[in-house]
Amino acid sequence: MGETAPLCARIAAIARNDPARAALADGTRSATYGELWSQASRFAAWLRGNGVVAGDRVALVLANGIEAAAACYGAWLAGAVAVPLNAQARARDLVPWLQHCGARAIVHAAGSADVDEALRAPGTPALRVAVGAGARSDTTVSWDALPACADAPATAHHAGDALATILYTSGTTGAPKGVMLSERNVASNVDSIVEYLALGAHDSIVSVLPFYYSYGASVLHTHLAVGARVVLESNTVFPQLVVEALARERATGFSGVPSTYALLLDRVPLAQYDLTSLRYVTQAGGAMAPALTSRLRAALPNARVFVMYGQTEATARLTWLPPERLDEKTGSVGIPVPGVELDVRSESGAPLPRGEVGEVWARGANVMAGYWNNAEATAQVLRDGWLRTGDLGRLDEEGYLFLSGRRSDMIKTGAHRVHPQDIEEVLAEIDGVVESAVVGIDDELLGQVIKAFIVGREGSVPTPEQVKAHCRARLPIYKIPKHVEFVAALPRTASGKVRRVQLAGTPQIQVPK
Amino acid sequence: MLFGQGGCDVALELQRQVKDFVLRNFLFTDDDKALANGDSLIRGGIVDSTGILELVGHLEQAFAIRIPPEDMTPANFDSIDAIGAYLARRLAT
Numbered sequence: 096m097g098e099t100a101p102l103c104a105r106i107a108a109i110a111r112n113d114p115a116r117a118a119l120a121d122g123t124r125s126a127t128y129g130e131l132w133s134q135a136s137r138f139a140a141w142l143r144g145n146g147v148v149a150g151d152r153v154a155l156v157l158a159n160g161i162e163a164a165a166a167c168y169g170a171w172l173a174g175a176v177a178v179p180l181n182a183q184a185r186a187r188d189l190v191p192w193l194q195h196c197g198a199r200a201i202v203h204a205a206g207s208a209d210v211d212e213a214l215r216a217p218g219t220p221a222l223r224v225a226v227g228a229g230a231r232s233d234t235t236v237s238w239d240a241l242p243a244c245a246d247a248p249a250t251a252h253h254a255g256d257a258l259a260t261i262l263y264t265s266g267t268t269g270a271p272k273g274v275m276l277s278e279r280n281v282a283s284n285v286d287s288i289v290e291y292l293a294l295g296a297h298d299s300i301v302s303v304l305p306f307y308y309s310y311g312a313s314v315l316h317t318h319l320a321v322g323a324r325v326v327l328e329s330n331t332v333f334p335q336l337v338v339e340a341l342a343r344e345r346a347t348g349f350s351g352v353p354s355t356y357a358l359l360l361d362r363v364p365l366a367q368y369d370l371t372s373l374r375y376v377t378q379a380g381g382a383m384a385p386a387l388t389s390r391l392r393a394a395l396p397n398a399r400v401f402v403m404y405g406q407t408e409a410t411a412r413l414t415w416l417p418p419e420r421l422d423e424k425t426g427s428v429g430i431p432v433p434g435v436e437l438d439v440r441s442e443s444g445a446p447l448p449r450g451e452v453g454e455v456w457a458r459g460a461n462v463m464a465g466y467w468n469n470a471e472a473t474a475q476v477l478r479d480g481w482l483r484t485g486d487l488g489r490l491d492e493e494g495y496l497f498l499s500g501r502r503s504d505m506i507k508t509g510a511h512r513v514h515p516q517d518i519e520e521v522l523a524e525i526d527g528v529v530e531s532a533v534v535g536i537d538d539e540l541l542g543q544v545i546k547a548f549i550v551g552r553e554g555s556v557p558t559p560e561q562v563k564a565h566c567r568a569r570l571p572i573y574k575i576p577k578h579v580e581f582v583a584a585l586p587r588t589a590s591g592k593v594r595r596v597q598l599a600g601t602p603q604i605q606v607p608k
Numbered sequence: 609m610l611f612g613q614g615g616c617d618v619a620l621e622l623q624r625q626v627k628d629f630v631l632r633n634f635l636f637t638d639d640d641k642a643l644a645n646g647d648s649l650i651r652g653g654i655v656d657s658t659g660i661l662e663l664v665g666h667l668e669q670a671f672a673i674r675i676p677p678e679d680m681t682p683a684n685f686d687s688i689d690a691i692g693a694y695l696a697r698r699l700a701t
Contacts, residue, residue, distance in 0.1 A: 573656065
C-alpha cells in the first residue's frame with residue numbers, strides 16, 4: 096500500500112473547501128468542518144504558544160464530544176502526540192498514565208473529581224484546559240476562552256513514522272502499556288476501512304463508541320477523512336434513544352460491539368422505526384454469536400453487516416468479513432483488511448498449516464511501533480515486523496480467520512478490555528483478603544462479566560458487598576466484579592501460577608509448541 | 609397494600625424503595641447519604657447499560673408492571689426523583 100496523505104491534511108482540505116459541511120452532531124450541538132477545524136486550530140496555536148513542541152504528549156480526558164475530536168486534531172496540528180485517556184478512569188489510573196507518558200498538557204472535562212485529584216500528583220501536566228461550565232481557574236484555561244487565531248498554524252504535523260497517538264490498554268499494575276501509533280499507522284488503517292466499507296461524503300454514522308478506544312477513534316477518523324458526518328450518542332444506557340437517532344438523522348451507518356446489538360435487538364422494537372437509510376453496520380470488539388448476527392441481519396434487511404476483528408496494537412482493524420459471505424463463513428471474522436497479512440503460528444513462532452489452531456500474527460502498515468517506554472512488553476509482541484496478537488485461531492483454505500480464544504488473561508466485557516491484575520491489586524488492599532484471582536466468565540449480554548475469587552483471612556473475611564463497595568470507591572463501574580466468590584485456596588499449576596482458565600470454566604486450548 | 613396513605617406519601621415511599629435498591633445493588637451500601645434523590649445516575653457513573661436493565665427488571669417485578677422501551681428515557685430514569693415520579697404515574701393509572 097502506498098504512502099497516504101496525513102489525516103489532518105485531508106480534514107483540513109475539507110474544512111477549507113467545504114467549511115459549511117456538517118462534521119459532528121452532539122445532542123443539540125453541532126459543528127461544521129469549518130467550525131471543527133477552527134477549534135482544532137485555536138487549540139494548536141495555544142499549545143504552540145505555550146511551548147509545546149513536536150512529539151510532546153497532550154492528554155485528553157474527555158467523553159465523546161465536539162471538543163474531544165477538536166482537541167485530538169488540534170494536538171496533531173501542533174505536531175504533538177494525542178493521548179486520549181479513558182474518561183471513566185479513576186485517579187489511581189490517571190496518575191500513572193499521565194506520569195508514564197510525561198504529558199505536558201491536558202484537556203479534561205470541568206468538574207471531574209478524579210482528574211482534579213490526579214492533577215494534584217507530582218509529574219502531571221501544568222498546561223491545563225478544561226471543557227464545560229465552570230472551567231476557568233487560576234491554573235486552568237477554559238476551552239471556550241482559547242484565543243482565536245487569525246490563521247491556522249502551519250501544519251507542524253508529522254508525517255510517516257512520527258508518533259501521532261498513544262492509547263493505553265492497561266492500568267496501573269507494573270509498567271503501563273501505551274500503544275504507540277504513528278501517523279502512517281492511523282492513515283493506512285483509515286484507508287483500509289474506507290475502502291471495504293466504501294465510505295463517502297454522503298455517509299452519516301451514529302457513534303456510541305468512545306474515542307479513547309481504538310474502535311471509536313477509528314469510526315471518527317474514517318468518517319471525517321472522507322467528509323462524512325458523525326452523530327454522537329453518549330451511551331447505550333437508553334438504547335431507544337440510539338435507535339431514535341438512527342431514524343431521525345437518516346444515518347447510513349452504525350458501529351457497535353456485540354452487547355450493543357444485543358441491547359438494541361432485545362430492548363427496542365426496531366420494526367417500528369424507519370431504518371431504511373442504514374447502508375452498513377459494523378461489529379467488532381469480541382466474538383458475536385452467529386445467532387445474534389442473524390437476528391441483526393433480519394432486523395435490518397437493507398444494511399450490510401460487517402463482522403470485523405482487530406486490536407489497538409494494529410491501530411484498530413485487522414480483518415473484515417465481506418457481508419455477502421456471512422452465511423458460508425459463519426463464525427469467521429473474515430479476511431485481512433487491505434494492506435494487512437495474517438499468519439497462524441505455533442508457540443515457537445513457526446507457521447502452521449491451514450486449518451490448524453495457533454496464535455494469530457499480523458503484519459502491515461497499521462501495526463504499532465511498540466509500547467511507549469516499555470521495551471520489555473514491546474519485545475514480547477513485536478517480532479521481525481510481525482505483531483503477535485495473543486489471539487488464537489485458524490485460517491481456512493480460503494484464508495478466512497476463525498478465532499477460538501486468547502492466550503492472555505484479558506477480560507472483554509462489553510466494549511471494555513480489563514486486565515485482571517488491575518482489579519486484583521485493588522482487592523489486595525482489603526483487610527481480610529489474603530489473595531484473589533479475577534477472571535471473565537461467560538455472559539450472554541456482555542460476552543464476559545468479571546468474577547473475583549477471594550481467599551479470605553480466617554475470622555475477618557469481608558462480605559461480597561464490602562468487596563464491591565471497596566472496588567466501587569476505587570475503580571470505574573465496568574471494573575467492579577459482578578460476582579464475588581470466597582474459596583479456601585486458588586487452583587495453581589505446578590509452577591505456582593493461578594489456573595485462571597479453571598476458575599473461568601473455559602476449556603484450555605492447546606497450541607503446538 | 610404497598611404504600612402509605614395519600615399521593616405524597618406514595619411518591620415518597622416509591623422513592624425510598626427505589627433508592628434502597630440502588631444503594632444496595634449499585635453503591636453496595638445502606639448509607640442513605642451516599643446518594644441524593646436528584647443526583648444523575650448516569651453521569652454519576654452509578655448505573656450503566658446493564659445496570660439499567662437490572663433496575664428495570666427489579667421495578668417490573670416489584671411493582672408488577674411492564675416498562676415499555678419508549679419509557680426508558682433519562683427523563684424517567686436518570687435520578688431517584690425521576691424514577692419515583694415515573695412509578696407514581698404508572699401505578700396511578
